[in-house]
Amino acid sequence: MRLRWSWRGSDMDRRVLIGNIAISEAVKLARVDVISAYPITPQTIIVEKLAEMVDSGELNAKYIRVDSEHSALAAVYGASSGGSRVFTATSSHGLLYMYEMLWWVSNSRLPVVMAVVTRSIGPPWNIHTDHQDALTVRDSGWIIGFAENVEEAFDMTLQAYKISEDKRVLLPSIVALDGFILSHTAEPIDIPSQEDIDRWLPPREPLPFVMKPGEGFAVGNLGPDEVTMELRWYIWRAMERAKRVINEVDYEYKDITGRSYGGLTERYRVEDADYIVMGMGSWCGDIKEAIDMLRDEGYRVGLLRIRYIRPLPIQDIIKYGSRSKAVLVIDRAVSMGYGGVLAGEVASILRGRTPVKGVVAGLGGVDMRSEDFIDIIKRFIEEYELDLDINWLNTYWIMKDGGRG
Amino acid sequence: MEARYKILDIDLEGIEDIRRFREKLLSRPDKGSAGKTGTWRLYKPILYIDKCTRCGLCWLYCPDNVISWRQREIPEIDMEFCKGCGICGDVCPVDAIEMVLEGE
CATH class of the missing domain: 3.40.50.920 (Rossmann fold)
Structure with missing residues (x-):
């Protein structure tokens, strides 16, 4: 079903989508440059759909196929260090396998956005939802949001780019949505137009740093202990500022879509x-x-x-x-x-x-x-x-x- | 060292934070960028100038680039950064470099 309507002059496209497809639509609207992911139920459809979009030319992005979740996050970590806007997605055991790289990303303050379709951790094998996987990474310095419905998962993904790339924040974001309950359930959702999103979400600035050929530097080299503590202190401050930025972004998003959730x-x-x-x-x-x-x-x-x-x-x-x-x-x-x-x-x-x-x-x-x-x-x-x-x-x-x- | 207790005086724009963060996170190749690594040394290399044939093998093999040498010259070892790994002494074809326990 498709229905076009308008919110204060903004064009909206009403569609019935499952959560996973809604996330991939949001990623497409954010005009990401690099995607890397490894399939795992119930997340797979997100990156399958994105692979189709890249293949058909609908989305102009580089899609890196990897051998594991650890490599997937490592790949987007590299791409993000090079200044790209990136995306990855995972669930449950895949997230646990990424655990080490999660800290590389957050401690380097790269604005990576990841969808975590929540799923129980085995044993026993179970593909259905609980929040244990996403909460396992609670202390890693990632911004972690939980969506209530498909439309919010879509909005939260778009907002995640705006929040993570804000120079007051510069921290990675996880958008968590319940496996199957949201990821595989179709709900009506109003998708804003590409023009509106482009105006609201400009291309990523070269922050916090960008690696370029010919410019030699190392990220996170061995240094005095005090450097570690000082870097953590900046992350702490960024996280404190993020509270304000999240509220702001949620509020200004209303101008495009008419949707606002109340911030934190x-x-x-x-x-x-x-x-x-x-x-x-x-x-x-x-x-x-x-x-x-x-x-x-x-x-x-x-x-x-x-x-x-x-x-x-x-x-x-x-x-x-x-x-x-x-x-x-x-x-x-x-x-x-x-x-x-x-x-x-x-x-x-x-x-x-x-x-x-x-x-x-x-x-x-x-x-x-x-x-x-x-x-x-x-x-x-x-x-x-x-x-x-x-x-x-x-x-x-x-x-x-x-x-x- | 004096401990400084930092309170939450958050700079709302974060620009200054990012500049300092970048300064501390990134490092560029530079002499002594990892500190005075010579203090790590247990054994120090002693060069016997009379035995040295000025072949330059020690200069070539030194993993920390602390030996300076030009053709037909006696090599010099920078003891501020030499970690005392002993590779130079091992590769020296005429045993002109001996590793001696520090302090002896």
Whole structure:
């Protein structure tokens, strides 16, 4: 289905696309120069589609075929050092295989953009979503965003180039989208025109550095220990500035598409909420539905959707977390021996302000529906109202029967 | 060394940060760009001028480029950067270079 319409004079192309194709359309609109990737379910379609685009001449880019994910990121690292705008994509074990190169990219501050179609990590082999893979690289200095739907995954990819290449930031970005739930599910999406994107996203500037033939220098040579610490300090500062840039870019993107998500977080019915739910990714759609139904029953709940876990929206978490009675964090990833990954972060921020309860659910793609969230949220509120003495971080596992007998 | 505690005085444009970042991340080939590597040395090369045939093999083999030599001249070893690997002594065809433990 195709439908053309216009937003404040901007041409929009309405199409029904699965998440993976939407990402490749965004990459095409960003006019990337070099793509390198290795196939892995559920990401493969993104780079398959891009390979087709390069082959047909629709996208004027160099496509480097490699033997592994480690090489894929190494290839785009090199291309990005040479001044190109680059893209790669991966999932699960592929991301883990890239782990070393991730640090080369972020510690060199190259504005690489990567789609991570989230998938559970084996064993047991499982191709369905949880956020464990993307959160494994949480501390690497990459900006990490989680999309809620296909259109947002598309927008986040385009915005990632603008954010990463901003000279206040110059850090790589990961756009995480839930495997199959977003990557293989078709949704209507309004695609802005190439002219509008070209105007908004100019070609990459030669920053932070560009390697050229005939100019000899080494990147990250051995040096005094103090140099390492100083370079980390600049990355830290860039990450702090990124919070502001992400909000700005999200706001100005509205001019082209009419879409804006609220920057680092999306606030859903939080203004008068007694209880705040926090979460990331596609199931936030189901949580919103649950919140609507609970509101009809008289429960005053709201959702603070964490769009970016790095940089973490600390201010928003404090602002909305501390004005509520208690906070429930629903995680699709777990830090063994502590709790849900996001729950741990939120609890550390709200310590001494608001009790936080963490729920770990949906690992390995276990299906969570809005009815499940209604149960979880109701139980959380009841428990809080019965016993005010909630520990700072309680973690509960939501288990479902099924599978092997 | 005096420790400096840095507070969050973020330069909002980041231009100065990028300049300094680039300065520290990138390095250009230069004498002593990795510091005075001569301090790494355990054994130092001693050159016996009377034995030396001025063949230049030590100059050719030195992996750190610290031996300077021109044809028909006695080679000179820059002890500020010589790491004491002993390759020069090993390749010298007339044993004119001996490796001696530092401090002896």
